[in-house]
Amino acid sequence: MTEITIMNGVNTEKxxxxxDAIKEMPSLxxxxxxxxxxxxNGGHNRxxxxxxxxxxxxxxxxxxxxxxxxxxxxVLLGEDKGANPVEYLLHGLAGCLTSSLVYHAAxxxxxxxxVESTLDGDIDLRGLLNFPxxxxxxxxxxxxxxxxxxxAPREKIEELCRLAKKVSPVCNSLTQGVAVEVKLADAATxxx
Amino acid sequence: MTEITIMNGVNTEKxxxxxDAIKEMPSLxxxxxxxxxxxxNGGHNRxxxxxxxxxxxxxxxxxxxxxxxxxxxxVLLGEDKGANPVEYLLHGLAGCLTSSLVYHAAxxxxxxxxVESTLDGDIDLRGLLNFPxxxxxxxxxxxxxxxxxxxAPREKIEELCRLAKKVSPVCNSLTQGVAVEVKLADAATxxx
Numbered sequence: 001m002t003e004i005t006i007m008n009g010v011n012t013e014k015x016x017x018x019x020d021a022i023k024e025m026p027s028l029x030x031x032x033x034x035x036x037x038x039x040x041n042g043g044h045n046r047x048x049x050x051x052x053x054x055x056x057x058x059x060x061x062x063x064x065x066x067x068x069x070x071x072x073x074x075v076l077l078g079e080d081k082g083a084n085p086v087e088y089l090l091h092g093l094a095g096c097l098t099s100s101l102v103y104h105a106a107x108x109x110x111x112x113x114x115v116e117s118t119l120d121g122d123i124d125l126r127g128l129l130n131f132p133x134x135x136x137x138x139x140x141x142x143x144x145x146x147x148x149x150x151x152a153p154r155e156k157i158e159e160l161c162r163l164a165k166k167v168s169p170v171c172n173s174l175t176q177g178v179a180v181e182v183k184l185a186d187a188a189t190x191x192x
Numbered sequence: 193m194t195e196i197t198i199m200n201g202v203n204t205e206k207x208x209x210x211x212d213a214i215k216e217m218p219s220l221x222x223x224x225x226x227x228x229x230x231x232x233n234g235g236h237n238r239x240x241x242x243x244x245x246x247x248x249x250x251x252x253x254x255x256x257x258x259x260x261x262x263x264x265x266x267v268l269l270g271e272d273k274g275a276n277p278v279e280y281l282l283h284g285l286a287g288c289l290t291s292s293l294v295y296h297a298a299x300x301x302x303x304x305x306x307v308e309s310t311l312d313g314d315i316d317l318r319g320l321l322n323f324p325x326x327x328x329x330x331x332x333x334x335x336x337x338x339x340x341x342x343x344a345p346r347e348k349i350e351e352l353c354r355l356a357k358k359v360s361p362v363c364n365s366l367t368q369g370v371a372v373e374v375k376l377a378d379a380a381t382x383x384x
Contacts, residue, residue: 009234014269019321029317033278037286039307042201045290047283049275054317055267062265066275070287073254075247077206077295083241083258085288085362086225088280091239094229095262096277097374098237100320103269115231121370123361125221125246128292129211130359138364144374158376165374167322169315170277172330177369178313182289182336182357184350 010106019107028055043072044081086139089174090119096170097144101160104167110156114149142174202298211299220247235264236273278331281366282311288362289336293352296359302348306341334366 005013022029031054037047050065051058070085072078083091094117105112120143127137148157165171197205214221223246229239242257243250262277264270275283286309297304312335319329340349357363 009236011269018269019323022318022321023323026318029321031315031317032312033276033282033315034310034312035279035282035286037283037290037309037311039290039294039304042294043291044201045287045307047286049279049283052265052279059265059267061267062272066279068260068275068280068283070283070291072291073244073251075251075253077202077210080254083260084225085284085286085291085360086365087227087241087244087258088260088284088287089362089365090225090227091229091241091260091262092277092280092284093372094227094239094277095237095280098229098231099235099262099264099277102231102234103320104322112231115237117229118226119229120224120226123223123225125223126214126218127364128295128359128361129214129221130296130355131211131215136364136368137359137361138366138368139361139370142370142372144372145377146374147377154376161374161376163322165372167320167329168277169320169329169331170281171372171374172319172328173278173281173366174330174370175372176328176330178331178334178366180285180334180336180357180363180367182338182353182363184346184353185337185339 007106007109008102008112010103012106015103015107025056030054040069043070043076043078043084045070086121086123089139090121090142092170093142093144093168093174094119096168097146097164100168100171101146101164104163105160108160110150110152110160112148112150112152114147116147117144119144199298199301200294200304202295204298207295207299217248222246232261235262235268235270235276237262278313278315281331282313282334284362285334285336285360285366286311288360289338289356292360292363293338293356296355297352300352302342302344302352304340304342304344306339308339309336311336331366
């Protein structure tokens with residue numbers, strides 16, 4: 001076997017095998033991702049990420065959880081013990097667009113040498129303060145600029161950027177919107 | 193001065209001062225958050241988060257950047273060197289809802305003893321694979337359940353949960369949607 005099965009760090013043999021398996025059994029594509037979070041103080045809180053469901057079963061490959069802290073910088077009354085939540089949103093978007101681009105490039109046999117991106121977005125904090133009440137609190141816009149080194153034609157790289165924007169789960173969640181249900185636990189609540 | 197100015201770890205004197213300043217000069221509420229990301233290999237990439245604009249100036253309080261890695265678990269062809277992007281999205285959402293709730297509780301004089309949350313969301317990976325082409329790639333839904341310990345009446349805590357959902361920038365970005373511009377750098381592109 002002289003066939004190259006690794007492209008852009010992605011095992012394309014496994015990738016095509018996964019695609020074939022999902023074509024035969026679409027339920028294998030159903031994933032459920034999770035996080036738990038505990039408030040520490042002020043704007044400082046900590047998430048624990050470990051288990052998820054996917055490919056038809058509970059994943060047990062992670063032996064230790066990922067632990068990540070949110071905080072706010074001094075100007076937002078925090079102690080800066082971690083990036084803040086809206087910055088983590090940009091981190092997730094950057095990673096998701098990049099991986100989507102890298103995996104699809106691998107599937108198409110397009111070798112990438114370097115992929116870098118810069119992201120920024122505008123927020124009007126009056127929305128968070130709820131004064132005045134009609135100001136949206138979320139990002140007004142998010143700009144992502146990729147710098148990509150590859151021997152592939154620029155047109156192909158531009159096509160991959162468009163595809164990444166379309167298929168990236170984080171990007172799609174942001175552009176299409178997601179129904180978010182926020183509830184206070186009933187029996188389990190500790191509230192008096 | 194015997195007035196208590198710290199509630200839930202939030203300096204309410206500074207909080208009310210910030211609110212008053214923004215009421216006088218709304219432009220102080222304009223923030224621009226940023227992240228840069230560099231692909232490492234396969235599903236592994238790294239974000240750097242440091243500078244932002246807000247309160248009328250470039251923030252210079254952070255001396256060293258926050259560095260965070262995305263990767264994918266083995267079942268998604270990664271090496272699990274970090275949580276994945278859709279998990280970081282849940283982390284940001286958890287932190288943003290929690291801080292929004294904690295800050296508004298502080299502003300209302302509601303003391304919180306404990307705040308914990310569990311989040312999960314469903315994704316159909318066929319959207320990411322782009323096969324079939326009509327499957328949305330993003331979260332189909334996200335569920336957030338808070339467990340809160342406080343001596344305040346449950347009705348007040350429920351009200352704060354509703355307020356947090358409304359004013360949280362990450363939650364609002366997800367529920368209302370955001371225009372995301374993805375472009376390939378022109379002159380700066382390294383693509384052949």
